Amino acid sequence: MATGPDAAAGKPGATARNTEYRIAHLQERLVGEELAEMGMRIEYRGDTVHITGTASTAGDREAILRVAAEELPDMPVRADIVLADATAPDHPEEIS
Amino acid sequence: MIRVAAVGDIHMGKDSRGLFRPAFETLHDCADLLLLAGDLTRHGKPDEAQVVADEVTGLPVPVVAVLGNHDHHDERPEEVTAILRSAGVTVLEGEGAVFKVGGALVGVAGTKGFGGGFAGRCGSEFGEPEMKSFVRRTRSCADGLRGALEQLAQAGCAFRIALTHFSPVPDTLAGEPLEIYPFLGSYLLAEAMDEAGADLAVHGHAHQGTEHGLTSGGIRVRNVAQPVIRRAFAIYHLHEHPDVKGVKVAGGVEVAEA
Numbered sequence: 297m298a299t300g301p302d303a304a305a306g307k308p309g310a311t312a313r314n315t316e317y318r319i320a321h322l323q324e325r326l327v328g329e330e331l332a333e334m335g336m337r338i339e340y341r342g343d344t345v346h347i348t349g350t351a352s353t354a355g356d357r358e359a360i361l362r363v364a365a366e367e368l369p370d371m372p373v374r375a376d377i378v379l380a381d382a383t384a385p386d387h388p389e390e391i392s
Numbered sequence: 393m394i395r396v397a398a399v400g401d402i403h404m405g406k407d408s409r410g411l412f413r414p415a416f417e418t419l420h421d422c423a424d425l426l427l428l429a430g431d432l433t434r435h436g437k438p439d440e441a442q443v444v445a446d447e448v449t450g451l452p453v454p455v456v457a458v459l460g461n462h463d464h465h466d467e468r469p470e471e472v473t474a475i476l477r478s479a480g481v482t483v484l485e486g487e488g489a490v491f492k493v494g495g496a497l498v499g500v501a502g503t504k505g506f507g508g509g510f511a512g513r514c515g516s517e518f519g520e521p522e523m524k525s526f527v528r529r530t531r532s533c534a535d536g537l538r539g540a541l542e543q544l545a546q547a548g549c550a551f552r553i554a555l556t557h558f559s560p561v562p563d564t565l566a567g568e569p570l571e572i573y574p575f576l577g578s579y580l581l582a583e584a585m586d587e588a589g590a591d592l593a594v595h596g597h598a599h600q601g602t603e604h605g606l607t608s609g610g611i612r613v614r615n616v617a618q619p620v621i622r623r624a625f626a627i628y629h630l631h632e633h634p635d636v637k638g639v640k641v642a643g644g645v646e647v648a649e650a
Contacts, residue, residue, distance in 0.1 A: 314625065322451035325506045330434075331402070331434075331537070332434040332435050332462060332465065334402075334599075334620060335600065336598035337569075337600060348620075349599065349600070349619070350599060350618075352403050352404075352408055352411075353407055353408055353411070355407055380411050380618050380619060380622070381622050381623055381624075382411045382414075382415055382618075382623075382624045383415055383488040383623060383624060384414075384415040384418045384514075384623065384624055384625070385422075385621075385624070385625065385626060385627055386420070387627075388627035388628060389626070389627065389628050389629065390629045390631065391591075391592065391612055391628050391629060391630050391631065392631035
């Protein structure tokens with residue numbers, strides 16, 4: 297029953313939905329702005345937004361974090377963004 | 393045996409100029425050709441294409457490319473293609489190119505490809521014009537790829553490689569959210585490869601996918617998106633299959649002598 301103190305039970309759900317849309321807007325900004333970044337996974341887990349992926353350059357990683365901070369200023373954001381490795385491979389794969 | 397270097401999704405812009413050149417300059421020691429599997433630029437702008445062109449110009453191996461969706465974003469794919477070609481890159485869309493490696497003819501058939509999804513879980517040419525156009529576009533890419541692979545067989549290529557940006561199979565998408573698979577590839581591409589035949593399929597586009605896959609006809613598929621292979625390029629040594637070696641090499645020699 298949505299009465300008494302339990303009526304507030306609707307609020308966490310509303311907050312979660314709100315966060316879902318805000319994450320979607322963050323992803324749209326990453327794609328639409330100068331970054332053109334479509335390869336980041338952004339998920340809401342345990343009251344924290346987690347950003348995971350591979351960035352082309354250190355500048356890109358900083359830009360992703362900056363945009364995330366602008367879009368989600370009131371939320372903790374954790375980022376596991378690794379940089380692409382542009383070194384030559386050390387071995388081939390044999391395909392027969 | 394031929395040595396194929398391949399990478400996709402390098403997403404170059406002015407700030408990444410020179411990033412890949414040191415690794416590319418090692419290609420003469422380890423590869424016979426370099427394949428670029430699309431998304432070479434960030435937005436498909438001419439100045440970004442020039443960065444890519446400068447990165448690969450003068451390399452000691454042939455460079456073959458298809459464009460990706462990023463290379464179309466600025467709606468100037470013809471300009472991007474022209475800039476890459478001016479640097480000596482062979483840019484393919486629904487066509488093939490043949491290279492002589494040692495005594496063997498190596499054919500590369502390329503198309504950007506498009507989405508739509510995989511067998512049993514895909515879009516259809518039905519309903520709104522936009523939906524029909526979407527699926528028709530993928531079918532057109534697949535038809536171009538099939539025709540190019542068939543022409544490479546007729547030309548007597550000992551090795552045939554299918555180069556796309558979008559994925560032909562779901563195998564190499566593992567790690568991506570299932571919900572976006574229809575935007576990452578189409579079974580129509582794999583069907584074309586299986587019908588026409590190929591020794592290897594190389595694609596990009598799926599940054600969170602995995603490297604290895606197979607078509608249902610048994611063609612090896614490799615996702616070479618740079619975030620997946622985590623190197624400047626991957627190298628594949630393609631060995632001739634003993635059952636087909638005689639037939640294919642004989643065909644190649646006939647064409648070469650003609």
